[in-house]
């Protein structure tokens with residue numbers, strides 16, 4: 016764990032129980048930078064969604080598989096990055112993630128994308144655990160630009176950038 020004034024870096028085990036304490040820590044970190052209550056709330060929501068995805072979809076068979084979080088605040092932008100290991104079994108996930116992010120970008124108003132997605136999800140059977148709503152909600156409610164990349168050592172990083 017390394018914290019400077021404008022950067023918060025934390026490593027988590029992929030447990031659901033770890034998410035809430037981290038949300039609180041991030042809340043305090045954003046608060047110490049004088050962000051408005053609304054901004055803090057939506058950034059914490061964004062972080063929570065990305066963390067849930069990491070816990071849910073990451074591949075942790077490798078010993079010491081972990082989730083890394085990095086939050087950086089500058090005058091102009093706030094960046095949240097969440098990194099988790101993936102493996103061959105995640106190919107479909109990466110496709111979905113890519114499709115979802117591209118799809119949101121295709122809308123001028125992310126809210127429109129969200130409504131469209133809600134309609135799609137409403138048509139799906141109830142047992143479908145993958146709603147695909149998280150990413151869309153993050154884009155519109157969090158007002159962030161999403162992106163992702165995969166490193167050579169099979170680490171997926173999803174980033175959310177808010178322009179202040």
Ligand SMILES: Nc1ncnc2c1ncn2[C@@H]1O[C@H](COP(=O)(O)OP(=O)(O)O)[C@@H](O)[C@H]1O
Nearest residue numbers: 068069072073108111112145146147148149150
């Ligand atoms: N950290 C991640 N690692 C691997 N795949 C991911 C990750 N985050 C998202 N995905 C993929 O992108 C899809 C869309 O994510 P999301 O919109 O949050 O939907 P949901 O969490 O309801 O499945 C997921 O269903 C999953 O296939």
Ligand SMILES: [Mg+2]
Nearest residue numbers: 064068149150
């Ligand atoms: Mg999700």
